[in-house]
Amino acid sequence: MDTVISILNSTLRLTTPIAYVTLGAVVLEKSGLNALSMEGVMLSGAFGAVLGSWATGSAWFGVLAAMGCAILVSLLRSYLAIAHQANQTVSGVGLNILAGGATAMLVKVIWGMDGRSDQVVALGDWTIPYVADIPVVGKLLGQQNPLVYLLVPIALWMILLLNKTAFGLRVAAAGEHPEVLSSLGLRVSRYRYLSTILSGALSGLGGAYLSIGQLSFFNQDMTSGRGFMALAACVFGGWRVGGALAGSLLFGFANALQLRLQTTVRYTQFVQMIPYVVTLVVLSGFIKRANAAPAAGGKPYQEQE
Amino acid sequence: MGHMEAGCLDAKPSFHQAADGLGANMGNVIEMCGISKAFGSTQANDGVDFACRAGEVLCLLGENGAGKTTLMKILYGMYRPDAGTISLDGERVSIKSPRDAIRRGIQMVHQHFMLVGPLSVTDNVMIGKEVKSHGLYDRKAAAEKVRALSGEYGLKVPPEKLVRELSVGEQQRVEIIKALYQGARVLILDEPTAVLTPQEVEELFDVINRLRESGKSVIMITHKLKETMAISDRVYVMRQGRMVGQRKTGETSIDELSEMMVGHQVARADRVDSEPGEVILRMEHVALKRKDGGEPLRDVTLEVRRGEILGICGVEGNGQMELAGVLTATAPGWRGEIWYKGKPIRHTPTAGLLAGGISCIQADRQRDGIAMSLDVPHNLMMGYQQTGIFRKHGLLVDWKKIQAASAGVMEEYDVRPPEPRRALGEFSGGNQQKFVVGREMMRRPDLMIAAHPTRGVDIQATAFIHGRLLDLKAQGAGVLLITADLDELLQLSDRVAVIYDGRIVGCKKAGEYQLMELGRLMGGGQSDA
Numbered sequence: 051m052d053t054v055i056s057i058l059n060s061t062l063r064l065t066t067p068i069a070y071v072t073l074g075a076v077v078l079e080k081s082g083l084n085a086l087s088m089e090g091v092m093l094s095g096a097f098g099a100v101l102g103s104w105a106t107g108s109a110w111f112g113v114l115a116a117m118g119c120a121i122l123v124s125l126l127r128s129y130l131a132i133a134h135q136a137n138q139t140v141s142g143v144g145l146n147i148l149a150g151g152a153t154a155m156l157v158k159v160i161w162g163m164d165g166r167s168d169q170v171v172a173l174g175d176w177t178i179p180y181v182a183d184i185p186v187v188g189k190l191l192g193q194q195n196p197l198v199y200l201l202v203p204i205a206l207w208m209i210l211l212l213n214k215t216a217f218g219l220r221v222a223a224a225g226e227h228p229e230v231l232s233s234l235g236l237r238v239s240r241y242r243y244l245s246t247i248l249s250g251a252l253s254g255l256g257g258a259y260l261s262i263g264q265l266s267f268f269n270q271d272m273t274s275g276r277g278f279m280a281l282a283a284c285v286f287g288g289w290r291v292g293g294a295l296a297g298s299l300l301f302g303f304a305n306a307l308q309l310r311l312q313t314t315v316r317y318t319q320f321v322q323m324i325p326y327v328v329t330l331v332v333l334s335g336f337i338k339r340a341n342a343a344p345a346a347g348g349k350p351y352q353e354q355e
Numbered sequence: 356m357g358h359m360e361a362g363c364l365d366a367k368p369s370f371h372q373a374a375d376g377l378g379a380n381m382g383n384v385i386e387m388c389g390i391s392k393a394f395g396s397t398q399a400n401d402g403v404d405f406a407c408r409a410g411e412v413l414c415l416l417g418e419n420g421a422g423k424t425t426l427m428k429i430l431y432g433m434y435r436p437d438a439g440t441i442s443l444d445g446e447r448v449s450i451k452s453p454r455d456a457i458r459r460g461i462q463m464v465h466q467h468f469m470l471v472g473p474l475s476v477t478d479n480v481m482i483g484k485e486v487k488s489h490g491l492y493d494r495k496a497a498a499e500k501v502r503a504l505s506g507e508y509g510l511k512v513p514p515e516k517l518v519r520e521l522s523v524g525e526q527q528r529v530e531i532i533k534a535l536y537q538g539a540r541v542l543i544l545d546e547p548t549a550v551l552t553p554q555e556v557e558e559l560f561d562v563i564n565r566l567r568e569s570g571k572s573v574i575m576i577t578h579k580l581k582e583t584m585a586i587s588d589r590v591y592v593m594r595q596g597r598m599v600g601q602r603k604t605g606e607t608s609i610d611e612l613s614e615m616m617v618g619h620q621v622a623r624a625d626r627v628d629s630e631p632g633e634v635i636l637r638m639e640h641v642a643l644k645r646k647d648g649g650e651p652l653r654d655v656t657l658e659v660r661r662g663e664i665l666g667i668c669g670v671e672g673n674g675q676m677e678l679a680g681v682l683t684a685t686a687p688g689w690r691g692e693i694w695y696k697g698k699p700i701r702h703t704p705t706a707g708l709l710a711g712g713i714s715c716i717q718a719d720r721q722r723d724g725i726a727m728s729l730d731v732p733h734n735l736m737m738g739y740q741q742t743g744i745f746r747k748h749g750l751l752v753d754w755k756k757i758q759a760a761s762a763g764v765m766e767e768y769d770v771r772p773p774e775p776r777r778a779l780g781e782f783s784g785g786n787q788q789k790f791v792v793g794r795e796m797m798r799r800p801d802l803m804i805a806a807h808p809t810r811g812v813d814i815q816a817t818a819f820i821h822g823r824l825l826d827l828k829a830q831g832a833g834v835l836l837i838t839a840d841l842d843e844l845l846q847l848s849d850r851v852a853v854i855y856d857g858r859i860v861g862c863k864k865a866g867e868y869q870l871m872e873l874g875r876l877m878g879g880g881q882s883d884a
């Protein structure tokens with residue numbers, strides 16, 4: 051029983067950062083920009099969180115700084131893709147490399163250490179009264195990081211935003227057939243930039259959870275492929291919020307399993323591969339998807355003047 | 356080329372007086388005066404005047420590339436004119452974007468539909484002007500609005516269905532509903548009939564009549580003369596960027612309009628009766644089952660002789676496309692017997708059929724006929740890769756030869772602009788089609804399968820393609836002509852077979868059919884005989 055609870059518990063903790071970034075990937079991809087840059091954006095978020103918390107002494111300012119950093123970095127990439135029709139695969143991968151290098155360098159500049167920042171104030175857990183006292187459920191949901199709890203309202207809000215608002219409709223059109231928006235006199239770039247900002251903010255939350263939620267410092271390349279797992283989860287979920295969250299749960303579980311097995315198996319390297327193998331399987335299309343990618347996704351679009 | 360003294364019909368006043376230029380026509384909803392627009396070195400519009408009244412159905416007639424779409428896109432705010440003025444209700448306006456045009460009640464249904472496939476009909480209609488309640492988009496109320504509009508104008512579409520699941524005709528109705536919902540007083544339709552079956556054209560015309568009755572103006576871009584005569588009140592004719600004139604539909608004729616459009620008389624290619632030779636293709640009880648259980652071909656028995664054109668007519672979706680698929684070995688798994696030049700072709704692959712002298716003008720040229728993103732030489736080579744004619748040393752591609760052949764085809768088939776470096780996607784549909792016809796003729800086929808050979812092609816090019824098909828027949832090849840255009844069918848075919856629900860339901864000499872009888876057979880009814 052305890053084993054199950056502990057696996058579930060770590061699943062929840064490991065799912066949360068991927069889930070935020072997955073939501074970011076969904077909205078970005080829906081608007082017609084590919085989400086290959088999530089890794090770099092998430093890493094910038096993780097870095098921003100530590101920087102913010104270190105500078106102000108408040109973990110919540112750290113969270114804001116995480117969102118700010120991630121938004122800026124996302125906007126840089128989207129600007130290249132939208133205003134200059136840059137190849138999105140190249141600019142996405144380039145951004146990941148840039149973020150990896152820049153954060154490592156800044157760590158060295160600011161804290162004078164290789165690859166690791168100072169300890170900063172971390173986000174404290176929230177305890178939910180009464181729930182914490184319920185036997186099994188309490189252990190799981192009674193005491194968790196605030197960002198774990200926040201995931202639920204944010205996910206619901208995202209479902210509403212993408213499916214039940216004019217904005218969501220237009221984002222979908224921007225990703226499927228941008229000429230439709232142009233022919234109605236709406237600006238495609240507006241919806242792509244707004245989606246970028248939203249996506250950056252969400253990925254920033256995911257990054258913040260990694261650095262000041264689970265830990266209290268920044269570590270070089272600490273996202274270790276989670277941004278790509280988020281992209282895989284988005285594909286797995288057919289570009290829908292619900293499905294994508296299920297996808298991130300799959301990766302969270304794979305990670306939890308991997309951690310658990312590490313303590314019992316001899317060749318841990320193979321066990322550590324599990325989440326990445328799942329990523330590969332999902333991205334290479336072994337799993338049949340009902341939903342196809344947004345038709346105009348990743349393609350440069352030149353707006354008429 | 357910005358300033359043009361010449362080119363305007365009536366002496367063009369300066370821009371300041373332009374609004375009075377058509378002053379006699381009070382009650383014009385739209386007046387466009389002296390509109391010019393150049394794309395690079397192409398003068399797409401050259402001092403064009405145009406006016407439209409309320410409750411009027413106008414046809415804007417012209418060959419491909421005459422500048423019709425450009426003129427209307429200027430009105431719709433998608434292009435800014437280099438010169439000229441636009442007035443709405445007698446008032447000078449500047450239309451900077453489609454948003455401006457929409458606000459003023461002008462709507463355009465584009466040649467390539469502006470619809471989002473994975474979204475529902477309702478969503479597509481609503482984009483840009485969503486019905487809201489409590490700040491959220493209210494799909495239910497929106498669907499009601501769509502239903503109301505669809506009822507009012509007789510535009511039948513299911514509001515909940517995804518657009519990608521609709522037929523082309525239904526998609527067009529969605530576009531019209533969308534235009535009406537966005538508040539159209541003036542509706543521009545760009546070549547709306549190019550993609551429709553004859554029945555759908557009838558339905559569209561009913562809708563246009565209702566729009567006219569409700570006081571809306573409809574501007575229909577077309578190059579089809581019969582349709583122009585059938586639906587319009589007035590006709591504008593454009594040629595090479597200029598407005599050559601306007602006529603009241605009741606006071607003109609097809610011949611006059613055709614001459615205005617082309618600039619001279621068009622010689623029609625007509626069938627020459629000849630004695631057909633040996634049988635080149637024989638199909639017996641051919642049937643085809645798809646994996647999903649559909650049975651597009653049930654029982655096809657026919658033969659094509661050398662020196663004859665066999666026309667296949669039928670409402671789209673009754674097996675014509677699969678028939679072409681079977682004969683090019685692209686629809687595997689058929690049953691029955693097929694002999695080509697006396698030999699069974701059950702196991703012959705496509706390359707073998709091509710090498711054996713079968714050419715095919717595909718119905719869906721952009722999907723099956725060409726690669727849109729490749730240039731002319733690459734496209735020219737397609738279907739000839741496995742033959743030796745474009746190789747040197749038996750292995751390498753002989754680009755010199757291909758380039759020469761490309762230039763030859765473009766010249767002979769008048770593919771414009773004559774720039775082989777361009778990707779096929781940059782040519783207009785008519786020019787793509789001419790290219791495909793040229794490429795397939797280059798094989799000097801013994802059997803030509805021509806599916807909709809003149810779809811989307813203008814009058815001159817149509818006459819030209821018809822001429823080539825007749826030449827082919829005269830040279831002793833057999834032609835299987837699949838078309839939805841009854842005029843074309845009866846003009847070219849020696850014999851006509853009617854296909855309905857995957858069966859050949861009638862086959863006799865073209866002259867022996869009554870038009871009504873053909874229509875009945877196509878609809879699944881009985882023959883007269």
Ligand SMILES: Nc1ncnc2c1ncn2[C@@H]1O[C@H](COP(=O)(O)OP(=O)(O)O)[C@@H](O)[C@H]1O
Binds near residue numbers: 398399417418420
């Ligand atoms: N966006 C564009 N860029 C360059 N050339 C164009 C563009 N649109 C139209 N043209 C050219 O302008 C001419 C008129 O085109 P168009 O208005 O589409 O003709 P139509 O609709 O009568 O067939 C053609 O020669 C076409 O190649």
Ligand SMILES: [Mg+2]
Binds near residue numbers: 423424466
């Ligand atoms: Mg046109």
